[in-house]
Amino acid sequence: MSQNAFTNAMAQLEKAVKILNLDENIFEQLKQPQRILTVSIPVKMDSGKIKTFTGYRVQYNNARGPFKGGIRYHWNVNEDEVKALAFWMTMKCATVGIPLGGGKGGVIVNPKELSSGELERLSRGYVRALYKYVGSDQDVPAPDVYTTPQIMGWMLDEFEKMTGGHAPGFITGKPLSVGGSEGRGFSTAQGGVYALEQAVQKKGLNPQGTTVAIQGFGNAGSHMARILNKKGYKIVAVSDSKGGVYNQDGIDPAKAEEIKKGGGMLGCYCLGSVCSLDKMPKDGKCRFVSNEELLELDVDVLVPAALENQITVDNAEKIKAKIIAELANGPTTPEADEILFKKGVLLVPDILTNAGGVTVSYFEQVQNSYNYYWTENDVLEQLKKIMEDSFEAVWQRKEKYNVDMRTAAFVLAVERVAQAMKDRGRV
Numbered sequence: 001m002s003q004n005a006f007t008n009a010m011a012q013l014e015k016a017v018k019i020l021n022l023d024e025n026i027f028e029q030l031k032q033p034q035r036i037l038t039v040s041i042p043v044k045m046d047s048g049k050i051k052t053f054t055g056y057r058v059q060y061n062n063a064r065g066p067f068k069g070g071i072r073y074h075w076n077v078n079e080d081e082v083k084a085l086a087f088w089m090t091m092k093c094a095t096v097g098i099p100l101g102g103g104k105g106g107v108i109v110n111p112k113e114l115s116s117g118e119l120e121r122l123s124r125g126y127v128r129a130l131y132k133y134v135g136s137d138q139d140v141p142a143p144d145v146y147t148t149p150q151i152m153g154w155m156l157d158e159f160e161k162m163t164g165g166h167a168p169g170f171i172t173g174k175p176l177s178v179g180g181s182e183g184r185g186f187s188t189a190q191g192g193v194y195a196l197e198q199a200v201q202k203k204g205l206n207p208q209g210t211t212v213a214i215q216g217f218g219n220a221g222s223h224m225a226r227i228l229n230k231k232g233y234k235i236v237a238v239s240d241s242k243g244g245v246y247n248q249d250g251i252d253p254a255k256a257e258e259i260k261k262g263g264g265m266l267g268c269y270c271l272g273s274v275c276s277l278d279k280m281p282k283d284g285k286c287r288f289v290s291n292e293e294l295l296e297l298d299v300d301v302l303v304p305a306a307l308e309n310q311i312t313v314d315n316a317e318k319i320k321a322k323i324i325a326e327l328a329n330g331p332t333t334p335e336a337d338e339i340l341f342k343k344g345v346l347l348v349p350d351i352l353t354n355a356g357g358v359t360v361s362y363f364e365q366v367q368n369s370y371n372y373y374w375t376e377n378d379v380l381e382q383l384k385k386i387m388e389d390s391f392e393a394v395w396q397r398k399e400k401y402n403v404d405m406r407t408a409a410f411v412l413a414v415e416r417v418a419q420a421m422k423d424r425g426r427v
């Protein structure tokens, strides 16, 4: 069993390669990124002391377009993780057919320990270290775990200082005031909802009252809870890094959001106020659940919306959900995939489910390049079409090859990347 995200990513690739009987020379090139950049970022802390952070940018494959992918700020960031995430971006953009390649960035940092000023200096430092290698036609960053529109705004400003002139298409997920797109803030979740709705239909479930557990209450997970709740799904569990809450009668996402904003633990939801660990209810209709317990709840739909390697060989057998919609990147290991497939769980993979984020990033770049901005309705209409068409394209391959949806999505993505590589004469 591997907890190395890149090893897992390569195992996923290999499955698709075998089915496609892919040209060896293409496979060889897909096993490594085209470029790995590692930089040191010295930051003057508020204390006056300099602290040096390590940053990465992995440029995986640009056969279909400029490298594209977010920047993650997390204490567990490492080169192999960024490589895996950059590879998944390559596959993701190809799955939904947008003309972009794949890349990813990361900084080893706990952003919760930094002041706003320190965070700004770190973000500007990241761009100063890498600006020569990125840009709208080279490599286009965006937000990821613990990075925000504000951080994108600082990065844009620094990039324009270094290069001169306006270059809004250098980065996506920006605030609206500097060229961001309507809908980008919740597009990962919205895309996930469009994909999930297709899966719910295929399984013959009635959305009204379908129960959902969501692991992760960050940007993706919290918007997913809000949108699904509005559509009549019953959110029965949500969690964040401090643990979660289960409520048999359903959770009001707005109330959960309030608790989180107040710095409280989601488990306090049952008491309706901020509380301490010892006061948290541990059994009954409304109770505290750990992140591990949440995954094994008896629900219709499970949405992992946090980090990698959550569903593994250790817990896959115990999963009760009928559908898993992967809003996080890489939440399920290849071994777990096999167990879930045998159990008949319909797993909608990350490279499809969470592709709404990068799809609206692409729309953002399109708007930047012709300096004309769409309404939220325009954005959502286009997003819905891409998500539904992509779901169908993946589904067809699932049927054709009798494989799980992840393998089917990889087959589709690898077909498309391979075609571009061939057409460029890279073989």
Ligand code: GLU
Residues within 6 Å of the ligand: 068, 069, 070, 071, 140, 141, 142, 143, 144, 145, 172, 173, 329, 354, 355, 357, 358, 359, 361
């Ligand atoms: N970080 C997001 C993802 O993993 C969005 C990437 C982007 O918009 O470029 O898909």
